[in-house]
Structure formats: C-alpha cells, structure tokens
Amino acid sequence: MFDPVIAPSGTLLGLLQRGRGDGTLHALTAPRAEALAALNHCVLRDPRHDWQVENRSLYYARLYLDLNGELDEIEAHLFEVDDAFDTEESRTGLALAVLGHLASYGRRDALELLRRYAASGSNWAWALDELALRDDDAGLRALAAPVLARFGTDPEGEAELAVAVRDAFEPRPWRLWADDPRESVSTRVRAAQEAGCFDRWQRQMRPTGPRPGWSVRAVFEWAQQGVERGAALHVPAARCLAAVAGPEDRPEILATAEDGTDGARSTALRYLADSNDAAALDLIERAVATGSAAVVEAALDSFERMRSIAAVDRARSWARRPDPLGAAAGRMLACLGGAQDRDLVLAALREAVRGEGPDAPTLWTLVDGAGRLGIACAAPVLRHVYRETASSHLRGRAAHALAATDPSFPTGFAVECLWDCEETTREIAARHAETGDARVVERLRRLAADPAEEAEIQTVVRSRIGPDTAAM
Numbered sequence: 211m212f213d214p215v216i217a218p219s220g221t222l223l224g225l226l227q228r229g230r231g232d233g234t235l236h237a238l239t240a241p242r243a244e245a246l247a248a249l250n251h252c253v254l255r256d257p258r259h260d261w262q263v264e265n266r267s268l269y270y271a272r273l274y275l276d277l278n279g280e281l282d283e284i285e286a287h288l289f290e291v292d293d294a295f296d297t298e299e300s301r302t303g304l305a306l307a308v309l310g311h312l313a314s315y316g317r318r319d320a321l322e323l324l325r326r327y328a329a330s331g332s333n334w335a336w337a338l339d340e341l342a343l344r345d346d347d348a349g350l351r352a353l354a355a356p357v358l359a360r361f362g363t364d365p366e367g368e369a370e371l372a373v374a375v376r377d378a379f380e381p382r383p384w385r386l387w388a389d390d391p392r393e394s395v396s397t398r399v400r401a402a403q404e405a406g407c408f409d410r411w412q413r414q415m416r417p418t419g420p421r422p423g424w425s426v427r428a429v430f431e432w433a434q435q436g437v438e439r440g441a442a443l444h445v446p447a448a449r450c451l452a453a454v455a456g457p458e459d460r461p462e463i464l465a466t467a468e469d470g471t472d473g474a475r476s477t478a479l480r481y482l483a484d485s486n487d488a489a490a491l492d493l494i495e496r497a498v499a500t501g502s503a504a505v506v507e508a509a510l511d512s513f514e515r516m517r518s519i520a521a522v523d524r525a526r527s528w529a530r531r532p533d534p535l536g537a538a539a540g541r542m543l544a545c546l547g548g549a550q551d552r553d554l555v556l557a558a559l560r561e562a563v564r565g566e567g568p569d570a571p572t573l574w575t576l577v578d579g580a581g582r583l584g585i586a587c588a589a590p591v592l593r594h595v596y597r598e599t600a601s602s603h604l605r606g607r608a609a610h611a612l613a614a615t616d617p618s619f620p621t622g623f624a625v626e627c628l629w630d631c632e633e634t635t636r637e638i639a640a641r642h643a644e645t646g647d648a649r650v651v652e653r654l655r656r657l658a659a660d661p662a663e664e665a666e667i668q669t670v671v672r673s674r675i676g677p678d679t680a681a682m
Contacts, residue, residue, distance in 0.1 A: 229602040264602045271311035293331055491513075522542065537572055558576055563595065578607055
C-alpha cells in the first residue's frame with residue numbers, strides 16, 4: 211500500500227481526502243468539473259492511512275450521486291493494464307466499495323461495472339462480495355462460469371478454489387452456485403465447500419505453533435526465541451508466566467525484569483505490571499532508562515495497562531518528564547485521572563501536537579481524555595486536530611471531545627459533521643447540531659430517509675425531528 215499524499219486541509223481535495231463534511235459542502239458549490247476531478251482523485255488514489263478501518267466509500271458514493279458523476283475514470287482504473295500486475299486489494303478496493311454503494315442506490319452503470327470486474331478483474335473476490343449484497347440471483351448465477359474458470363481442475367486448482375470458498379466474506383454466491391442446475395458448476399462448488407469445512411476443522415484441531423515448557427525459565431527462553439525470530443511473544447509469554455509462576459519465583463522474575471534479555475525482560479515487566487507487583491513501577495522506570503527500543507516499548511505498554519491507584523499517582527509525578535515515560539503518564543491520566551489532572555492532560559495534548567503534529571498516535575488517547583475530563587481550555591487544540599488530521603477516526607474523537615468542551619460545537623463543527631465519512635461522527639452531530647440552521651433540518655431529513663444510513667444514526671435523527679422540526 212502506497213503512502214498517500216494528503217493535500218492541505220483548506221483545499222477541496224484536502225477536505226475530500228480527509229472525508230470531512232465540509233468537503234461535500236464545498237464540492238456542491240464548486241464548479242462541477244473541479245469537484246468531480248477531486249472526487250475521482252480520492253477514489254482512484256485511496257487517501258486513507260489505514261484503509262481497513264477508515265470509512266470513505268459511502269461518503270464518496272453520496273457525492274457521486276449529488277454531482278450526478280460519471281464513472282468513466284473508475285472504469286478506466288479498474289480495467290487498466292496495471293490490474294494484472296498490481297493485485298493488492300488497496301489499489302481497487304475503495305473504487306469497488308463506492309460502486310457497491312452506488313449500485314444499492316440504483317445506479318445500473320455501477321452494477322454493470324461490478325459484474326464485469328468480478329468476471330475479469332484481479333480483485334474479483336471483493337467485487338463479488340459487493341454484488342452478493344446488491345445483485346439479484348440471475349446476475350450472480352451468470353458469474354459462476356467466469357469465476358470458476360479462474361481455478362484449474364487439477365488438485366492444486368481445486369485446493370485454491372476450496373480456500374476461496376472458505377474465506378469468502380459473503381457466502382451467498384457460492385451457495386447459489388452449489389445449487390446450480392449445471393452439474394459442472396454445482397459439483398465443483400459443493401466439493402470446494404466440503405473441503406473448506408474439513409480444512410477449517412483440521413486447523414482448529416492441530417497446534418498452531420510452538421509452546422513453552424511449564425517453568426519460569428522455559429517461558430523466558432521461549433519469549434527470547436521469539437525475539438530472535440523477529441516475533442514479539444512477551445504478551446502471551448506473560449500469560450503463561452501467570453500460570454506457572456509461584457511466590458518462590460518472584461526473585462528470578464524481578465532479576466529478569468531488571469537485567470534480562472529483551473524477550474525475557476519484556477515478559478517479566480508485563481507480568482509484574484499485570485499483577486500490580488509493588489516493584490513494577492520502579493522496574494518500568496529503569497527499563498525505560500536502560501533498555502533497548504523493544505524493551506522500552508514493552509515497558510511503556512505494560513505501564514499504561516496498569517489500573518492501580520499507585521500507578522496513577524506515579525503517572526502524576528512522571529507526567530512532566532520530556533521523554534516517552536512522560537508521554538505515557540499523560541495518556542494514563544487522560545484515561546484514569548480526575549479533575550485535578552486536567553492541566554497535566556492539557557499540557558500533554560499541547561506538547562503532542564507541537565512535537566508530533568495532528569496525526570500523532572498518542573493523540574487518540576489524549577483527545578479522548580480532554581473530552582472525558584471536560585477541559586474547556588483544550589477546545590482550540592481540539593479544533594486544530596479536527597481540521598488538520600488525516601485520520602477520520604481521530605477527527606471523530608476530536609468531535610466527541612469538542613461536544614463536551616466547546617459551547618460553539620452545536621452551531622459550528624457539528625453542522626459539517628452531519629456530512630462526515632464516519633458514522634460515529636455523524637451520530638454525534640445528529641445529537642448536537644443546532645436545528646435552527648436550515649441545512650441541518652434538511653440533512654437530518656435526508657439521513658432519516660436514506661436506506662444506506664446506519665440504523666443507530668437514523669434512530670437519533672428521528673428523535674430530533676419532532677412535529678415542530680418537521681414543519682420547518
């Protein structure tokens with residue numbers, strides 16, 4: 211997956227790449243050709259840093275509908291020569307998902323593109339999943355022959371077919387094909403279904419990897435072997451340690467946490483933190499000062515998992531440290547601190563934005579904490595994160611925090627959030643947006659009537675649209 215280049219937040223392209231509600235609002239007032247060019251750029255060059263969790267497809271599909279956009283560029287992208295060589299799902303996944311939503315809105319051209327691509331494209335499985343939700347039985351049955359032709363009839367091809375059937379996200383097409391009147395189709399699919407079920411049973415029954423021996427020393431050795439193979443095993447190793455360690459083993463575990471090999475030391479720190487051992491906090495502090503990068507990461511993660519009063523008290527004393535331990539302490543206070551910790555959390559939030567920018571991973575926890583603690587002074591920083599971050603999930607968290615800290619949110623960002631790409635952000639907007647704005651009332655009505663909208667959002671919207679609002 212390529213690393214997307216995100217345009218400035220003040221541009222139409224930058225707004226659409228981020229999935230902001232203002233992107234839709236600006237596109238609808240911009241020259242149509244300019245808006246469609248920016249929209250196609252986003253769909254053909256997926257702007258998401260984490261394409262597996264961030265939403266954009268419904269957002270872009272709705273804008274295609276509003277602009278009555280043609281699908282020529284999507285078609286060219288799907289069927290260009292590169293499709294035969296670049297088979298990564300990320301190259302075509304967003305375009306296929308957009309076509310799926312457009313098909314559900316009744317765009318026949320989108321449905322036909324999905325059918326063609328399922329028959330001949332490299333990412334055919336994704337297209338077939340989209341069709342499984344939107345196409346009729348006749349359309350799906352017509353795809354049986356071209357899809358099965360992808361798999362050879364030799365043992366290797368049949369094994370590949372069984373894997374495809376087993377791993378299909380949407381089983382509807384395969385179930386239809388298993389009952390197909392053409393024996394050449396139904397026999398192959400039923401055999402693949404049976405082979406897939408047997409393979410799944412086998413995988414559940416047989417061990418999936420090496421297991422440590424049942425002693426403290428064996429667990430530490432297993433964890434270190436994982437480091438040497440490039441696999442971090444300290445988390446499962448700590449769980450194993452909890453099963454085998456007794457009071458008599460504590461001296462060995464303490465010594466390992468202070469000066470063991472990377473895998474063993476990380477395991478010991480995790481175990482001590484999870485058991486709230488009295489020595490855990492001092493050993494974590496020492497590990498951050500003296501350990502390797504892997505040990506430091508494990509120590510910080512172990513510390514942030516702690517929920518004891520002693521850990522929170524220690525976080526208060528560490529929060530002003532200009533190092534990773536200070537940053538971890540700020541995150542802990544964001545999660546567990548009280549009203550007395552607002553200044554420390556606010557300082558950590560400001561420092562993270564200044565030092566790492568609006569996409570820093572640490573901001574997820576700090577933004578949530580600012581909202582949880584109701585830190586009104588954090589509103590300017592939260593607005594900056596909301597505007598600038600490329601992560602639609604982080605923007606949604608900033609919106610939730612602004613709803614709790616910024617009195618202007620209902621008449622400000624909440625309005626644009628009604629058009630946001632993330633359903634959780636649209637939901638918070640539906641709860642807070644000021645209905646005195648005519649755009650808000652019209653948008654709430656549209657969301658309430660849109661069959662593609664999430665049921666939770668429609669429930670909130672309908673609770674806002676009372677008799678007085680409906681008459682406006």
